Amino acid sequence: MSAWDAIVIGAGPAGLAAASVLAERGANALLIDEQPAPGGQIYRGIEQLAATRPGLLAVLGPDYAHGADLVQRFRASGAAYLPGSTVWQVTPEREVWLSGAGRSARHDAKAILLATGAMERPVPVPGWTLPGVMTAGAVQILLKSSGLRADAPLVLAGSGPLLYLLAQQCLAAGARLSAILDTTSAANERAALAHLPAAVVGGGLPYLRKGLQLRKAIAKGGVKWVRHVTKLRIEGTDAATAITFESKGRTERLPAALVALHEGVIPAQQMTRALGLDHSWDAVAQCFRPAVDAWGNSAIPGILVAGDSAGIGGARAAEHAGRLAGLEILRHLGRIDGAARDRLAASDRRGLAAHLAVRPFLDRLYAPPPDILRPADEVTICRCEEITAGAVRAVVAQGCQGPNQAKSFLRCGMGPCQGRLCGPTVTSVIAGALARPEAEVGYFRIRPPLKPVTLGELADMDAVE
């Protein structure tokens, strides 16, 4: 156990930027990350790829390559780094408990920055639990970490920037893509238009341009691209064999052994929930986000949140937010004063605003379809305990008032994923059944360990504690 000036959790853009600025200005900073190498989800495997496979780096595009600079600056900063380490508890007293290489340890800090990023929104459509159905993010991880390509033709279904990016990356890498089933609704497209001028004026033009380029590249690739898709359903008994959907009033069916689903990303909230932070409901993006101020400060002194885990803004916004939080921690530590913080923060403030300008447009355009949030009765929503949406609605009819009671009734959220995957859906299903807002219905009470830890590992902490 050691005391650090600052611990940063998560080596994505926010965490890397924060740890760098902290260490560069003399703070004794530790960056902890689950992955074996820095970069987070977005810049996963960037160092190795840059060094060994420049060809694949080119396929993944310049935005991905930007991560190399970020990682380089971090490596040069002198910050301590613990890769391959899973944080399983963070306390309001600023202790971080983690597991790495089969041993658990505790680290204390004067300040902690949570930069745990986003997770893909669960996409509970009928058949989503069948083997052969993955998330788009999982496909992208394969692409980045090993360059592996899917060996069966892939159907991409859903909506959101990542879906198009992945389609383009698959095409560029020569993967077989049999169709893109785009669930973005015409209503979303119309509603998003109202936010377009502000996005353009505010600095969102590069995003819009990139989006158009992606669409052009996909169209050029000649892939079947169906718009305004609804009623996705994956068929199969032991594994996915086909996907059915509706478009323009017609039902279609495609053979599909490999399906990647995606409906955007939401803040990873296990850690902020476990700390007992307040969360607000974002009615457009349909997700919770923790309450933090403009510097990332939460209601708990010395606990900050930055990047996508504080609200989805994307990699570049996260980098600026991470640096801002790093500067704020330096102020907490007494290494700079408020005036210096503000001065040093000026360019990141501008950068953050510019990168966030496009968000209202994107959030509106890719707002998830209602049947994903509140799936039909037959659909499994808790995979660990195999609980359907109907089972949750049935206990609500019996008087269950919220997610924690549903957990007691049904065990949903009690499996090895600890509610990470079913939590958002359970909240929305209960909100629908009670006709009450999600903010009131609330969320699972999250307790440590945030990730499973073996009993032996915990027992062995006895000697050090």
Next chain:
Amino acid sequence: MSATADVLVVGGGIQGCSSALQIARRGLKVILVEKNTAGRHASGVNAGGVRRLLRAAPEIPLAVASMRMWHDIAALVGDDCGFRVSGQIAVAEDAAGLATLEARAAEVRALGYEHEELVGRNELFEILPALSRHCVGGLVARDDGFASPYHTTMAFRRAAIAAGVDLREECRATGFCRAASIWRVETSSGAIEAPILVNCGGAWGGAVAAALGETVPLEPTAPMMMVTSRMPEFVTPVVIGVGRKLSFKQMPNGTVLIGGGHRGVPDTERDSSSVDFRKLITSARTVSDLFPIMREAQIVRTWSGIESRLPDDVPVIGPSSTEEGAYHAFGFSSHGFQLGPIVGAIMADLVTLGRTELPIEAFRISRF
């Protein structure tokens, strides 16, 4: 206008639901108020042990009577409550532990009870094949077992409602006064009047008693539990530590539930509690020493819930010492779950007959 009933029960845990059920079945009109939801605290989150083994001497008659009700629980509440007769066994790790168990066995026998039996090493390892070989003996209650606490409390809640109890959840009792032999209780959703008041307030029961002018040294606690991922079946009975805090059982689905009295941090103001992993390390050490097979088990969840204890670790059960028409059943000190069925019957006896056949003198509120 205030609501009226014959009996107002405060507290929707297993004691309150069981009391309301039994009183309503005797034909009285009962309102039950619960500030959160039924089973939200100790009743819903305890380890689920249904145990006579190692109970304090004054509790044994009640535990024995309650156990008879458990063995026919479906007849009482229309649900099996997940009750399993698995046996419960206390394990001695050394000579001192064994001496403790021998003295205990003699004490229980002298009181005229047969349910606790000493077992030597051979039988101990037959009962617990996965137990570490350093253990030297045990004390077993073969007809003890465990149940599913939340489902049990829900079953009592449903049965109470079916018996006509007017259950009001999210309804917090805030003020108590009595005039002309009628209790008037202010709540967060209006006043309720009833000639008889039953306090089953659990960790908040001390506050109710204080409102009646009876101060008890009730200390809020937050017992903690750990649950592992599913393991191959390796242990049948509930295992209790001797000299080390442990309560250990494998559930029918293969998960292992580890409790035993290590405490987290209660927050009765916010109705919540938090776990303290420093103490769970000790708990993990104990389990790892007794069942080496458990070292590879993944801890997937922990939790704690708000409970309370009295200095002598036995509850308050009986009439108020200051007010007519008021009765208490609270402060069960982390082992009230098994007593739930009989406490309901006792409270119904007290309310309708003014007395009970079971010895409850040791639980009087005036002992403090």
